[in-house]
Every structure is written in structure tokens, then in C-alpha cells.
Amino acid sequence: MRRILADTAPLRNKDYARLWWAGVVTVIGAQLSVVAVPQQIYEITRNSAYVGLTGVFGLVPLVVFGLWGGALADVMxxxxxxxxxxxxxxxxxxxxxxxxxxxxxxxxxxxGLFSLQQAFFAVNQPTRAAIIPRLLPTGQIAAATSLNMTVMQFGAIAGPLLAGALIPVLGLSTLYLLDTIFLLATLWAVIRLPSTPPLGETTRAGLRAVLDGFRYLSTQKILLASFLVDIVAMVFGMPRALFPQIAHESFGDPATGGFALGLLFASMSVGAVLGGVFSGWLPRVRRQGLAVMVCIALWGVAMIGFGVAVWFAVPGGSAVLLWVALAFLAFGGAVDMVSAAFRSTMLQTVATDEMRGRLQGVFIVVVAGGPRIGDVLHGAAAAAVGTAVAAAGGGVLVVVGTLVCVFVFPAFVRYRVRKDGTPEV
Structure with a gap:
């Protein structure tokens, strides 16, 4: 069982452990807002196209401040x-x-407020990721990445379920207030971290520093490929902007939100947590590039299944098909967790510390920005062809895009690591 269950060795480091345990609380709070923003927009407009606008308003600050935040993390x-x-x-x-x-x-x-929040998030996340290799040895990075993914996905289960239960009782505004309170836990853990000044020579965190990061990235073909395949998965295969409309029209929720909405938002994370709990085998996988490609193709298959389940759902509610749809989303969450763990591990081990912040900034732009573009595309597609076709069609595009990437990036498919986790040359 120790070879199957998650490796908890990184939690023996007190600084990392405080940051991780605080994340259990604050990720739940963050997910309350993840549900509240699209739900509030849907209540105001009753239109998924407006919900999809969260993609535009989230993407711009993610790109600008994600890249700049990564540069800041290398000089501050x-x-x-x-x-x-x-x-x-x-x-x-x-x-x-x-x-x-x-x-x-x-x-x-x-x-507008959502955009401001995403700007702070875009600086926070690459910094948080870049600090981990300063706290832990290289051999524990893969295990720490899996633990981080697991706690994030745990919050993405508890948060939406809690949101679905609280909205009818306490009102939507309470979710934002709880998010504010829960963030105090992370602030406490961050203050107790050791000082982590930049290593080596530093420059100003301006446009030149950002461009230096892109020039360095252009020499790292493995990382470039890992970013591209994730863009394929998230842009074409993330149907979350459709959840409020699907919950209301296909599974019987009131327009103001309900339990089905919470289940839809939480289901991917259920699968991701199960994948994280049983992630003890991940550090033993040496062909990480191939593993990523397989997982992304399976993600596309899962989204096809989800769209088909929505297509056959009886308008106003179908309990059996709701659980079928949730099962496909959960399976997608499990394979996405494995893919994300490997891609994050590649970045942590391939990039140098002097460039790690900037590349983490690009990583956050890709990981968080891809779904924002997906929100826009899915919202527009649903308005034109319906939610079921939009979701299933996106899954088909993911599978096709993955097959194209296999032929375009054969070096990524062959990417391997040694037993100690370092890349093979």
C-alpha cells in the first residue's frame, strides 16, 4: 500500500507542511468564489455567453500579471x-x-473585481510554485507536486458542495466573505516561511526580464511541448462555463443554483483527489512525456462522454444521467491530475532557479489561462449549438489535437527521467 498511496515525505518539512495544511482551508474558500462568480452572472443575465465572459476578464490579467509576476519571483x-x-x-x-x-x-x-482578483492570483501562484524547490530536495518534488494537486482538488470538491448547500440558506454573498476569512490561514503560513531571496545576479522585473524568460523557454523544447498539450486540453475540453445552464436546464436545478450545480463543479475534483490519494506510483514512472499524452487523450474521451450524457438527459432533471455525467467528469479529473503532476514536475526539475519564477509565470498563464479561453469558446458554442454538443465536440477536438501533438513532438513522447527524478540527457 505504501507504494500505491501518496508519498507524504515532503510533509516532514515544517515550512512546506504549514503551507500545505493552510492550503486545505484556503483552497476551499477560493472554490467558493469559483462557484459564486459564474452563478451570480447567470442569475443576473440568464445567459451562458455572459458567463463565458469570465474567460476574457480572467485571461487578460492572467497573461499580463502572470508573466510579470514570474519575473518578480526571480528578483524579489x-x-x-x-x-x-x-x-x-x-x-x-x-x-x-x-x-x-x-x-x-x-x-x-x-x-472588473474578478479581473482584479485574477491579477493577484497570477502573481501569487508562480511565486508559490517557485518557492517549493527552495524548501525540498529534488527527489521529493514529484511527491510534493502530487500533494499540492491533491489538496487543490480536495478544496475543489468541498468548496462547490459547500457552495451548493450554502447559497439557498445564507445567500451567495456569504461565499465571498468565507473566502476572505479562509485566506488568513495562508497568510499565517506564508509569514512563517524562511526568507527566500533570489540566487545569483538579479535584474529589474521589467519587460526585458520577461523576454529573457521566453528566450530561455525557446531553448527548452520539452517544456514548450508540455505547455502546448495543456492548452489543447483546457481550451477545447473544459466545459465549466456551461455548468450553471446544464444544472438548470438538464438536471433540474433552480436558476438561482442548487445541489446539481455544486456536484458538477466538484466532480472533476473528486476524481483528481482519488488520483492524488493513490499517486504513490507517480515517482516511479520514467516515461513522463508519454504518460502526459495518454492522460490528455483520456481527458478528451471523458468530455465526450459527459456531453453525450447531457444530450440524453430529460429537460428538467434526470438523476441517472446526472450521475453518469458526474462519473465522466470525475474520470477526467483523475487523468488530468496525473497529467498536471508530471508537467509541473518537468518544469520544477528542468528549469534553473534563476528562471523558475518566470517559467512558472508562463505555466500559470497556460494552466489558468487555457480554461479562460475555453470558457469563452464553450459559452459561445453553447449559445449556437447547445450545451451537449459544445461539451462533446470539445472532447473530440482534444483527442484529435493530442494525436497531432504526438506526431509533431516525438521528443516529448520519448522524455524520460532517472530513478532520482532528474531528466535523462
Whole structure:
């Protein structure tokens, strides 16, 4: 069982353990807002195309501040930067609560605050990821990545389920307030981290530093390929912008949100947590590139199955097909967790510390920005052809795109690591 269950060796490091345990709480809070923003927009507009606009308003700050934040993480003390951005995330959650509690019902104010929150997130996440190799030895990076993915996905289960239960009782605004309170746990853990000043020579975190990161990335073909295959998966195969409409029209939720909505948002993370709990085998996989390609193809298959289940659902609610749809989403979440763990491990081990922050910035732009583009495309597609066709068609495009990448990037498919986790030359 020890070879199957998750490797918890990184938790013996007190600094990493505090950051990880705090994440259990704060990720739940963050996921409350993930449900609240699209649900509030759907309540105001009753239109998935408007919900899809969260992709546009989230993508722009993710790109700009993700790249700049990665450069900042290479020239600033990473603990200081994490402290600043954690406070910023809490402040924007508080403003989101204020607009909801005041009943403004203005979709543009809501989207503006969402963009501000994503800007702080875009700086916080590459910094948080770049600090891990300064806390742990290289041999524990894969295990730490799996643990991080697991706790993130655990929050993505508990958060939506809690949101679905709380919205009818306490109202949507309460979700934003809880997110604000939960962020205090991460702030406590960050303050107690050791100082992590930049290693080696530093420059200003301006455009030149960002371009230096891209020039370095252009020499790392494995990392380039890992970013591209994730874009294929998330742009074409992430149907989350459709969840409010699917929950309402296909599975019987009220338009104001309900339990089916929470289940849809949580189901991918159920699979991801199960994949994380039984991730003890991941550090023993040496052909990581091939594993990523297989997982992304299976993600596409899962989204096809989800769309088919929605297609056959009886308007107004179908309990059996709801659980079938949830099972496909859960399977997709499991394979996506494995893919993400391997891709993050590649980045942590291939990139040098001097460039790790900037490449983590690009990574966050890809990982978080891809689904934002997917929100826009799925919202527009659903308005034209319906939610079921939009979801299943996206899955087909993922499978086709993966097969294309297999032929275009044979070196990525052959990518291997040694037993100690370092890349084979």
C-alpha cells in the first residue's frame, strides 16, 4: 500500500507542511468564489455567453500579471511577494462580498473585481510554485507536486458542495466573505516561511526580464511541448462555463443554483483527489512525456462522454444521467491530475532557479489561462449549438489535437527521467 498511496515525505518539512495544511482551508474558500462568480452572472443575465465572459476578464490579467509576476519571483524575496499577493487576494474577495451584499446586480462591476482578483492570483501562484524547490530536495518534488494537486482538488470538491448547500440558506454573498476569512490561514503560513531571496545576479522585473524568460523557454523544447498539450486540453475540453445552464436546464436545478450545480463543479475534483490519494506510483514512472499524452487523450474521451450524457438527459432533471455525467467528469479529473503532476514536475526539475519564477509565470498563464479561453469558446458554442454538443465536440477536438501533438513532438513522447527524478540527457 505504501507504494500505491501518496508519498507524504515532503510533509516532514515544517515550512512546506504549514503551507500545505493552510492550503486545505484556503483552497476551499477560493472554490467558493469559483462557484459564486459564474452563478451570480447567470442569475443576473440568464445567459451562458455572459458567463463565458469570465474567460476574457480572467485571461487578460492572467497573461499580463502572470508573466510579470514570474519575473518578480526571480528578483524579489519570494516570501515577501507571497505576503503581498495573499493580502491582495483577501481584499478583492472582501470587495466581491460587498457588491453582492449591496445587491448591485451589475455584471460589469462583478467582472472588473474578478479581473482584479485574477491579477493577484497570477502573481501569487508562480511565486508559490517557485518557492517549493527552495524548501525540498529534488527527489521529493514529484511527491510534493502530487500533494499540492491533491489538496487543490480536495478544496475543489468541498468548496462547490459547500457552495451548493450554502447559497439557498445564507445567500451567495456569504461565499465571498468565507473566502476572505479562509485566506488568513495562508497568510499565517506564508509569514512563517524562511526568507527566500533570489540566487545569483538579479535584474529589474521589467519587460526585458520577461523576454529573457521566453528566450530561455525557446531553448527548452520539452517544456514548450508540455505547455502546448495543456492548452489543447483546457481550451477545447473544459466545459465549466456551461455548468450553471446544464444544472438548470438538464438536471433540474433552480436558476438561482442548487445541489446539481455544486456536484458538477466538484466532480472533476473528486476524481483528481482519488488520483492524488493513490499517486504513490507517480515517482516511479520514467516515461513522463508519454504518460502526459495518454492522460490528455483520456481527458478528451471523458468530455465526450459527459456531453453525450447531457444530450440524453430529460429537460428538467434526470438523476441517472446526472450521475453518469458526474462519473465522466470525475474520470477526467483523475487523468488530468496525473497529467498536471508530471508537467509541473518537468518544469520544477528542468528549469534553473534563476528562471523558475518566470517559467512558472508562463505555466500559470497556460494552466489558468487555457480554461479562460475555453470558457469563452464553450459559452459561445453553447449559445449556437447547445450545451451537449459544445461539451462533446470539445472532447473530440482534444483527442484529435493530442494525436497531432504526438506526431509533431516525438521528443516529448520519448522524455524520460532517472530513478532520482532528474531528466535523462
Amino acid at each position: 524575496d519570494r516570501r515577501t511577494l507571497l505576503t503581498i499577493t495573499s493580502v491582495g487576494l483577501g481584499g478583492t474577495s472582501l470587495l466581491l462580498w460587498a457588491q453582492a451584499a449591496a445587491g448591485l446586480n451589475n455584471v460589469w462591476i462583478l467582472l
